[in-house]
Amino acid sequence: MNVPTVSRPLxxxxxxxxxxxxxxxxxxxxxxxxxxxxxxxxxTDPHQSLSGQEQDQLVQKLTDLRQTLPSHPHILIVLPGHVxxxxxxxxxxxxxxxxxxxxxxxxxxxxxDIPDNQARIEVGYGFEGDLTDLQTFNILHAxxxxxxxxxYAAALNxxxxxxADILRKSETQVHEEQATSDTDFNINxxxxxxxxxxxxxxALGSGFTVRAQRREAQGLPLSIFDRFxxxxxxxxxxxxxxxxxxxASRNNANSSGGDKKRNSYKSGxxxxxxxxxxxxx
Amino acid sequence: MRxxxxxxxxxxxxxxxxxxxxxxxxxxDQNVKExxxxxxxxxxxxxxxxxxxxxxxxxxxxxxxxTLTDYAAARSGETPLNRIDPRSVSDEDLQKKILDAQTRxxxxxxxxxxxxxxxxxxxxxQNFTSLMVQLEGTQNRITVARQRLQQAILAYNQxxxxxxxxxxxxxxxYHQRVxxxxxxxxxxxxxxxxxxx
Numbered sequence: 001m002n003v004p005t006v007s008r009p010l011x012x013x014x015x016x017x018x019x020x021x022x023x024x025x026x027x028x029x030x031x032x033x034x035x036x037x038x039x040x041x042x043x044t045d046p047h048q049s050l051s052g053q054e055q056d057q058l059v060q061k062l063t064d065l066r067q068t069l070p071s072h073p074h075i076l077i078v079l080p081g082h083v084x085x086x087x088x089x090x091x092x093x094x095x096x097x098x099x100x101x102x103x104x105x106x107x108x109x110x111x112x113d114i115p116d117n118q119a120r121i122e123v124g125y126g127f128e129g130d131l132t133d134l135q136t137f138n139i140l141h142a143x144x145x146x147x148x149x150x151x152y153a154a155a156l157n158x159x160x161x162x163x164a165d166i167l168r169k170s171e172t173q174v175h176e177e178q179a180t181s182d183t184d185f186n187i188n189x190x191x192x193x194x195x196x197x198x199x200x201x202x203a204l205g206s207g208f209t210v211r212a213q214r215r216e217a218q219g220l221p222l223s224i225f226d227r228f229x230x231x232x233x234x235x236x237x238x239x240x241x242x243x244x245x246x247x248a249s250r251n252n253a254n255s256s257g258g259d260k261k262r263n264s265y266k267s268g269x270x271x272x273x274x275x276x277x278x279x280x281x
Numbered sequence: 282m283r284x285x286x287x288x289x290x291x292x293x294x295x296x297x298x299x300x301x302x303x304x305x306x307x308x309x310d311q312n313v314k315e316x317x318x319x320x321x322x323x324x325x326x327x328x329x330x331x332x333x334x335x336x337x338x339x340x341x342x343x344x345x346x347x348t349l350t351d352y353a354a355a356r357s358g359e360t361p362l363n364r365i366d367p368r369s370v371s372d373e374d375l376q377k378k379i380l381d382a383q384t385r386x387x388x389x390x391x392x393x394x395x396x397x398x399x400x401x402x403x404x405x406x407q408n409f410t411s412l413m414v415q416l417e418g419t420q421n422r423i424t425v426a427r428q429r430l431q432q433a434i435l436a437y438n439q440x441x442x443x444x445x446x447x448x449x450x451x452x453x454x455y456h457q458r459v460x461x462x463x464x465x466x467x468x469x470x471x472x473x474x475x476x477x478x
Contacts, residue, residue, distance in 0.1 A: 133418030272425075273319070274418075
């Protein structure tokens, strides 16, 4: 008897084709070339220009400001090393990171390009009325002595104090929890799998139950499985599943915005239109 | 009954295709209009700042005085860009108006830069610095608005030109849009030495 077999070259060619298609798909999913890398930390310092202690203090300060100021600003700091165009870098990074809450745009980004002695404060749309270009320029200008002396942490602390003073006097108020739960309605992988898997099982089970009930109504013999299905309180299970999904999404909303890990930042969907100022030292 | 089934499926398919295409065209078109409006506002914001700067600079200007006065006279009586209703003009006309305004602003900024470079006293003037910082801010906003307009036009054109949307786009009056290309002459950045303050 002839058993059909797949020849080895054909198998290899097919494997190569699958790999090539997969690689193309992966490339197409990586986004446009040159797109800015989103920030995932409150203070991003890849070249370690700040000491660990200074970084911790800044993270604490940023967290405190977000919690205490009426506008609940999402302020991020990045020391990226050399950048070609600090205006473009700041705006694209702000946009890619989604700093601030969606609709409120209460985000701020401080960029310190130490190799080129330049700094920029990028202001979210929501703060353009509170922090004008001139005010941000003056804040940067006031930090010049510290920047020139290489005291970057002191300079950043000074900038944050000045920003906080201005925002404390501003009338912009944001309801942090409400806005966060509105924009971050996501659930984590495990909860999603649990909820969706449960819903699929529920749909299958209830379908078989309807069939069993129909057989019962027609007076046909029922199997043990059919009797088991009919005895299950499907309404209680549905209610339980809905509660699991709802609780999971609530937990996620409460933990969004980088609270799980102190220095982490999760995009809020905010944006900037190029407001702010730059200065060099 | 079976004879009607295939035409019915075809009709439903065409209606579904037209319906979903229309929604995508509308969304992409709306996005382009929003970004165009944003660019109009930012260029107008820059235009509004320049007369204040010219007034500050005039006292320090010697050779450029007449040039600055001529520009100021040329812009008087014009309709501000942000008051032009995009529905009343074609895309090309609106883009030309924005580009003309941007080019003239750039020429004025260039003349202001010349005066600033020749006059250290002007660079030390607080009012001048304040206006130049604002001008630099508007220049950056214009750059961002222009990039986002280009991205919006690209997304719109892809929606309109790609299959199967291209089958419905022409019928619904959605055609390919031209890109907003600002010439280098329209992008003179303000120059000021802030270290003097």
